[in-house]
Amino acid sequence: GVMIKGIQEHLFAVLRDILFVQSEIEDNPQFDLTATEGISNAVFHILRNANFLRPQINPNxxxxxxxxxxxxxxxxxxxxxxxxxxxxxxx
Missing domain, CATH: 1.20.5 (Single alpha-helices involved in coiled-coils or other helix-helix interfaces)
Structure with missing residues (x-):
């Protein structure tokens, strides 16, 4: 009856990203989700929000x-x- 901590963290991250996309990306004129450039901008915006990409740090x-x-x-x-x-x- 206890959720494994790793699974709990992944589910939280998915929920966080779904809510973020809904509130910050969809219907935002900054992101044209019908164009390749707009989709790429949205993907990297989501990654930055998840602290996956950090400014001033070279990603690996x-x-x-x-x-x-x-x-x-x-x-x-x-x-x-x-x-x-x-x-x-x-x-």
Missing amino acids: IVVCWGGHSISSDEYDYTKQVGYQMGLRALD
Whole structure:
């Protein structure tokens, strides 16, 4: 009956991001979610809000996203690139 702390933290982070996107991103003219640039701006805004990206600190991460708006061939290619980079793609 007790939730594992790691799962609790992940669920909290998901809830935090959902609420943030709803209140700060959606219907905000600063983010055109129908354009590639607007989507990228929104993604990095969400990452900054989650303290994933910090100003004045060089990141040691790779950010990959997509899949819903690209062709199957392009998705398969980017998935393979992710595997080659040592990442695990989530289907």
